[in-house]
Amino acid sequence: MQQTKEITIYDLAKALNISPATVSRGLKDHPAISHATKKRIQDMAREMGYRSNNFASNLRRQKTNTIGVMVHELNSSFITSVLSGIEKVTTAADYDIIIAHSSEDYKKEVANASNLFHKRVDGLITSLAYNTENLDHFEPFIQKGIPLIFFDRVEPQYPGAKVVIDNMKAGYDVTSHLIQQGCKRIVHIAGSLKRNVYADRLKGYRKALEKNKLAFDESMVIENDLSEVACVEAAKKILQMKPRPDAVFACNDFAAVVIMQALTEQGIRVPQDIAFAGFNNDTIARLSIPKLTTVNYPGIQMGEIAASHLMSHLNGESNIMQTSTVIIKSELIIRDSSLRKK
Amino acid sequence: MQQTKEITIYDLAKALNISPATVSRGLKDHPAISHATKKRIQDMAREMGYRSNNFASNLRRQKTNTIGVMVHELNSSFITSVLSGIEKVTTAADYDIIIAHSSEDYKKEVANASNLFHKRVDGLITSLAYNTENLDHFEPFIQKGIPLIFFDRVEPQYPGAKVVIDNMKAGYDVTSHLIQQGCKRIVHIAGSLKRNVYADRLKGYRKALEKNKLAFDESMVIENDLSEVACVEAAKKILQMKPRPDAVFACNDFAAVVIMQALTEQGIRVPQDIAFAGFNNDTIARLSIPKLTTVNYPGIQMGEIAASHLMSHLNGESNIMQTSTVIIKSELIIRDSSLRKK
DNA sequence: AAATTTAATGCAATCGGTTACATTGATCAA
DNA sequence: TTGATCAATGTAACCGATTGCATTAAATTT
Numbered sequence: 240m241q242q243t244k245e246i247t248i249y250d251l252a253k254a255l256n257i258s259p260a261t262v263s264r265g266l267k268d269h270p271a272i273s274h275a276t277k278k279r280i281q282d283m284a285r286e287m288g289y290r291s292n293n294f295a296s297n298l299r300r301q302k303t304n305t306i307g308v309m310v311h312e313l314n315s316s317f318i319t320s321v322l323s324g325i326e327k328v329t330t331a332a333d334y335d336i337i338i339a340h341s342s343e344d345y346k347k348e349v350a351n352a353s354n355l356f357h358k359r360v361d362g363l364i365t366s367l368a369y370n371t372e373n374l375d376h377f378e379p380f381i382q383k384g385i386p387l388i389f390f391d392r393v394e395p396q397y398p399g400a401k402v403v404i405d406n407m408k409a410g411y412d413v414t415s416h417l418i419q420q421g422c423k424r425i426v427h428i429a430g431s432l433k434r435n436v437y438a439d440r441l442k443g444y445r446k447a448l449e450k451n452k453l454a455f456d457e458s459m460v461i462e463n464d465l466s467e468v469a470c471v472e473a474a475k476k477i478l479q480m481k482p483r484p485d486a487v488f489a490c491n492d493f494a495a496v497v498i499m500q501a502l503t504e505q506g507i508r509v510p511q512d513i514a515f516a517g518f519n520n521d522t523i524a525r526l527s528i529p530k531l532t533t534v535n536y537p538g539i540q541m542g543e544i545a546a547s548h549l550m551s552h553l554n555g556e557s558n559i560m561q562t563s564t565v566i567i568k569s570e571l572i573i574r575d576s577s578l579r580k581k
Numbered sequence: 582m583q584q585t586k587e588i589t590i591y592d593l594a595k596a597l598n599i600s601p602a603t604v605s606r607g608l609k610d611h612p613a614i615s616h617a618t619k620k621r622i623q624d625m626a627r628e629m630g631y632r633s634n635n636f637a638s639n640l641r642r643q644k645t646n647t648i649g650v651m652v653h654e655l656n657s658s659f660i661t662s663v664l665s666g667i668e669k670v671t672t673a674a675d676y677d678i679i680i681a682h683s684s685e686d687y688k689k690e691v692a693n694a695s696n697l698f699h700k701r702v703d704g705l706i707t708s709l710a711y712n713t714e715n716l717d718h719f720e721p722f723i724q725k726g727i728p729l730i731f732f733d734r735v736e737p738q739y740p741g742a743k744v745v746i747d748n749m750k751a752g753y754d755v756t757s758h759l760i761q762q763g764c765k766r767i768v769h770i771a772g773s774l775k776r777n778v779y780a781d782r783l784k785g786y787r788k789a790l791e792k793n794k795l796a797f798d799e800s801m802v803i804e805n806d807l808s809e810v811a812c813v814e815a816a817k818k819i820l821q822m823k824p825r826p827d828a829v830f831a832c833n834d835f836a837a838v839v840i841m842q843a844l845t846e847q848g849i850r851v852p853q854d855i856a857f858a859g860f861n862n863d864t865i866a867r868l869s870i871p872k873l874t875t876v877n878y879p880g881i882q883m884g885e886i887a888a889s890h891l892m893s894h895l896n897g898e899s900n901i902m903q904t905s906t907v908i909i910k911s912e913l914i915i916r917d918s919s920l921r922k923k
Numbered sequence: 924a925a926a927t928t929t930a931a932t933g934c935a936a937t938c939g940g941t942t943a944c945a946t947t948g949a950t951c952a953a
Numbered sequence: 954t955t956g957a958t959c960a961a962t963g964t965a966a967c968c969g970a971t972t973g974c975a976t977t978a979a980a981t982t983t
Contacts, residue, residue: 245643245725247939258963263940273961288724293699294645295939298636298968301587313655313664314864322655323684335696338680342665354677357635382630383587467867496868503870522656525809526838528845528870589969600933605970615931637969640938 246289255283266291297359305335306549307355309365311343311392315491316521317538318366321390324542325364332550334361343369352376361385362549367392369431369464386552386559390545392434400562402545404569406436409534410443412571413488413516416532418451420579422486422514426477428470428498429462430490437462437490440518444488459484465494474501477513485513486577492517492524492533499527499576515576529575537567588631597625608633639701647677648891649697651707653685653734657833658863659880660708663732666884667706674892676703685711694718703727704891709734711773711806728894728901732887734776742904744887746911748778751876752785754913755830755858758874760793762921764828764856768819770812770840771804772832779804779832782860786830801826807836816843819855827855828919834859834866834875841869841918857918871917879909 248262255262257276265272265280272280283289297303308325310318322338329336339355341348348368355363356379363380366389374394380387390402417425427444430437441460448455461476463469470493477484477498489495495517499509509515509529516532517524524531544565552559590604597604599618607614607622614622625631639645650667652660664680671678681697683690690710697705698721705722708731716736722729732744759767769786772779783802790797803818805811812835819826819840831837837859841851851857851871858874859866866873886907894901 245939249939259940260942260964261962263942264962266940271961276961288721290699290721292640292939293701294636294640295968296941298634298640298970299939299941301968303636312661314658314661316656319654319656335700357632358677359635379630379632493864493868500868500870522835523865523868526835526842526865527868528842587969590971591969601970602934602972603932605972606932608970613931618931634969637938638971640940641969641971643938 245292246284246287247292248289251280251283251287251289254287255279303359303361304333305337305358305360306362306364306546307337307339307358307360309339309341309348309351309355309363311341311348311366311368313338313340315493315519317391317519317536320536320538321366321542321545324539324544325546326542327539328543328546328550332554334550334553341368345370345372349376352380356380356385361553363387364390364545364549366390367394367434369434372433386549388545388549388559390541392436395435398560400548400559401564402541402548402567403435403564404536404541404567406439407443407446409518409569409571410440410488411447412443413440413518413532413534414444414447415451416571416573417486417488417514417516417577418447418453420486420510420514420577422579423453424480424482424484425459425486425488426480426484427460428465428473428487428489428494429460430465432462440490465489465491467493467497470494470497471501474498477502478505483513486515487513488516490518492519492521492531495531495533495576496523496527499531510575510577510579514579520572524572524574527576532574532577533572535570535572537569541567587634588626588629589634590631593622593625593629593631596629597621645701645703646675647679647700647702648704648706648888649679649681649700649702651681651683651690651693651697651705653683653690653708653710655680655682657835657861659733659861659878662878662880663708663884663887666881666886667888668884669881670885670888670892674896676892676895683710687712687714691718694722698722698727703895705729706732706887706891708732709736709776711776714775728891730887730891730901732883734778737777740902742890742901743906744883744890744909745777745906746878746883746909748781749785749788751860751911751913752782752830753789754785755782755860755874755876756786756789757793758913758915759828759830759856759858759919760789760795762828762852762856762919764921765795766822766824766826767801767828767830768822768826769802770807770815770829770831770836771802772807774804782832807831807833809835809839812836812839813843816840819844820847825855828857829855830858832860834861834863834873837873837875837918838865838869841873852917852919852921856921862914866914866916869918874916874919875914877912877914879911883909 248259251262252259262280265277339351341351345368348371388400393401393403429441432438445455461473487498495515499515507513518534520533520535524533548562551557590601593604594601604622607619681693683693687710690713730742735743735745771783774780787797803815829840837857841857849855860876862875862877866875890904893899
């Protein structure tokens with residue numbers, strides 16, 4: 240608790256009998272400072288326990304070297320992959336990141352945006368919350384010309400930079416696969432259809448049905464918030480459907496596993512009675528019994544691409560507003576939950 | 582991209598023909614400012630799109646109103662619960678939090694600590710990484726009197742504030758439960774025994790064996806990093822043990838489920854042939870088949886307690902260095918994976 | 924009416940780095 | 954020898970909000 244007084248470059252300057260300017264330069268390897276002086280400065284800094292004051296520096300430089308990352312949740316392996324992709328790139332470019340999560344809540348997303356804005360991040364990477372209604376909270380960033388890049392859950396109308404996968408194609412692929420396995424009555428569990436990712440997967444689902452001359456039945460699509468409670472509810476609904484569906488394509492792995500479990504408890508066999516497919520390739524997809532067919536989401540790559548676009552914009556090497564949407568490849572991973580033919 | 586010039590309190594002052602000091606006070610509801618003036622200031626601020634400069638403020642106040650939270654991973658529901666507990670308390674106290682995660686890597690933990698130190702957080706809440714060897718990287722905080730509070734994974738030697746559960750008791754309870762279910766050859770999957778949480782659970786395991794007059798067999802304890810690969814490896818080892826074990830008590834749910842799945846694939850029935858218990862009550866414990874017996878970790882409460890201790894220290898209401906260890910209650914959750922008797 | 928208290932606002936120094944623009948002394952070319 | 958060039962360092966003005974200490978005017982007391 241001895242509350243050592245904070246050492247500043249002025250203290251170092253006095254101790255070394257040189258000017259604060261020289262100290263400042265010496266600490267950051269400025270070319271004009273002689274090697275000998277640099278060493279003296281750095282040694283003294285270490286000895287006296289100096290730590291630079293970021294605020295003073297940021298205040299003067301009008302730059303924070305920090306970027307904000309806003310996500311809807313932390314607890315999916317997709318999101319943590321994206322984060323690690325972002326971190327890899329930003330760390331290399333000597334930027335810090337501040338992670339904010341909205342717990343899928345629009346209001347909290349708004350609060351987080353405002354917070355990051357006041358923390359003066361140099362740029363922002365974002366995936367929208369489940370129930371985000373508009374992009375007004377990003378206006379301040381746009382006004383000040385702070386670069387913005389959306390990934391995964393994006394707003395189709397927004398004209399700026401986005402990094403996504405082709406959700407329609409992925410939805411199409413999953414559904415086609417189920418059809419190939421002999422399924423004809425496929426339930427689709429969708430998240431909020433306001434979100435591009437869910438709306439597009441539904442489109443892909445419909446397209447696959449059409450292509451295979453299967454009728455689209457509105458009552459086979461269940462839109463909910465993908466929570467455990469909602470999925471247990473959905474499972475009940477599925478049990479009551481007549482004739483019974485022979486496949487479930489859920490918009491994420493968690494939902495798929497919850498429903499799969501609820502049905503298994505009722506004595507339904509997977510995949511023989513009902514085949515299952517999820518989305519995201521979360522850890523749980525490998526740990527369920529049977530293992531879950533899903534779509535691999537290249538999270539790390541997504542994070543890397545988003546971050547490196549942002550970095551190159553900040554370096555003036557490119558303009559993010561001219562960057563069109565980047566679409567990353569995803570891939571279907573077939574596992575036991577949908578394999579009815581060998 | 583119009584890069585509007587940043588508005589400062591000086592601009593507001595000029596526009597309103599008053600002093601910057603009054604503007605500063607008016608913006609933060611200082612009692613000495615008249616109601617009318619306050620309103621004029623706040624209206625003008627809104628109109629001109631003013632945003633306060635945190636750096637200038639922090640620099641002047643020598644305080645950031647930000648606390649750092651360092652965790653080993655983000656992808657467990659235990660950790661996200663702790664975070665939400667912390668957020669609840671800090672938000673109410675008007676503090677921001679910066680979350681840093683080490684991906685279970687000591688080096689990254691060191692880097693994060695240094696980063697947060699330079700960001701000048703007013704306090705730090707931490708759970709150690711898997712392979713953290715010492716607490717040297719916290720020295721700077723201690724030197725400057727920045728309050729520090731550890732939770733969950735703590736260093737027993739550290740004399741300051743800690744929030745933990747009674748891991749020994751929890752380990753004892755789990756093991757006793759398995760024994761009650763008729764298990765006599767119980768494998769224990771431990772994480773790094775350098776970490777208190779794992780070492781203590783092992784102690785509890787041994788104590789329960791002793792109490793029930795079962796011999797402790799070193800070869801029944803497998804210490805690994807709890808990764809998927811290591812657990813698959815462990816499952817193989819278990820298969821080769823003769824006579825075959827009749828229970829597995831793993832130090833987290835993920836490990837338990839991975840091993841359970843690997844054994845199930847070999848035709849072993851759970852819980853009849855081998856009973857299972859995990860730890861943490863992660864989501865996956867409810868989604869596995871059979872559902873997993875585990876120990877509930879009161880994450881939210883842990884976060885709340887850690888944060889509120891920190892807040893009251895920062896408010897000068899108490900001294901964190903005098904706070905002894907806080908032990909929170911955990912509880913055994915019995916599910917199908919260990920129920921051999923009804 | 925004079926003295927005192929209270930309310931509202933202003934002045935100016937301060938927080939600690941950064942950097943454009945000197946300054947100094949030394950080295951080199953002519 | 955003189956002027957030019959260069960390397961190394963110094964000077965001082967920022968960046969924007971905060972706050973102790975005035976100051977002024979209005980309200981209240983004596």
